[in-house]
Amino acid sequence: MTLRRLLAHDFRNIKSLDIELSPQLNIFFGPNGSGKTSILEAISTLSMGRSFRSRKYKTVINHDAQSYTLHGQVLDEQLQAPVSLGVQRDRSGQVLIKKAGSVCRSAAELAETLPVRVMNGHSFGLLEGGPEVRRQFLDWLVFHVEPEFYPAWRSYEKCLKHRNSLLRRDKIDRLYLQPWDRELALCAAVLDRCRAQAFERLQGCFGELIEGFPGEVAKTSLRYYRGWDSEQSFEELLTETLDRDMELGYTRQGPHRADIRVQVGKLTAVDLLSRGQQKIVVSALLIAQGMIFRQLTGRRCIYLIDDMPAELDVDFRAVLAGWLQEMGSQVFVTGVELPALVEAWPDYSSLNYKLFHVEHGGVQVARYEPGQPRPLPEE
Secondary structure: OEEEEEEEEEEOOEEEEEEEOOOOEEEEEOOOOOOHHHHHHHHHHHHHOOOOOOOOHHHHEOOOOOEEEEEEEEEEOOOOEEEEEEEEEEOOOOEEEEEOOEEOOOOHHHHHHOOEEEEOHHHHHHHHOOHHHHHHHHHHHHHHHOOOHHHHHHHHHHHHHHHHHHHOOOOOOHHHHHHHHHHHHHHHHHHHHHHHHHHHHHHHHHHHHHOOOOHHHHHEEEEEEOOOOOOOOHHHHHHHOHHHHHHHOOOOOOHHHOEEEEEEOOEEHHHHOOHHHHHHHHHHHHHHHHHHHHHHHOOOOEEEEOOHHHHOOHHHHHHHHHHHHHHOOOEEEEEOOHHHHHOOOOOHHHOOEEEEEEEOOEEEEEEOOOOOOOOEEOO
């Protein structure tokens, strides 16, 4: 999929925006605070229905407005047909999501149409954060490549909520739990199988990407933890651990506790790798995700890379750019210094790329010539 046109109104400091985009590389440059990250955030919101920067939706709406509106034209690379996406949210929290002119029941329909991966300073949560962060990372891939995953996940979450509600009661007949336990076990089997299959592919691709790096990076390994240790059936485990679950008032084990363990030897990667090494590992994880997505679906996800020069050193920028070009993904990058953004890409002069100068929420198309101290307006 490629995003060919982006329109935004009253989204953060962007009052009005309408730009046509390159199917390959789009570079947004300008001073800090100019609105570059807001453009990436707008694209991500078209994919997820919410901001990747804040759960406080009111902060996303321009302070002079009562709502924001986003619209995108997406080209389906398999059907070679355009699809329109739209998201509108007001200060009361009401959100309207549309796809091809029809109202969507959930943001999942956006994600199916516009698969997006974000690389920024928060991406380190894959190593530094808790299991939930890595579980969501894996589930993004599983959602896109395993059709039975999402319905099973929704059913599991519903059953888990009911079971936990029963566990919090002062007195409960254990027979009331049996139907929920049975349904939980059925859904858990589907979730675990889908995750394990996707993880196996992800593990192999990640290993190939890092094998040429020096030091501890090449020794980094991934291990899938399904959410419980026992080899017995999940339904039997729920019965066996019921007394403890009733004491605590919630279900301790299950797919909702799944994790990807990122290790170097027996140590967690975050405890051993330097900050620079962690950036390589996190980037390789996100690239591997996109590569497997393409292998299994024939589609390409979109990458949003915020403040690329600040987050990555010169040598690794070139490596990352090579990976992205190999996949053929549409890429959006931001940064302050234009030469560092353009020249990171091997043979950039032959690329189909577009430059956008961003300042005070306004965007102007520009062009780049090596040696020029300032960007030039597009002719």
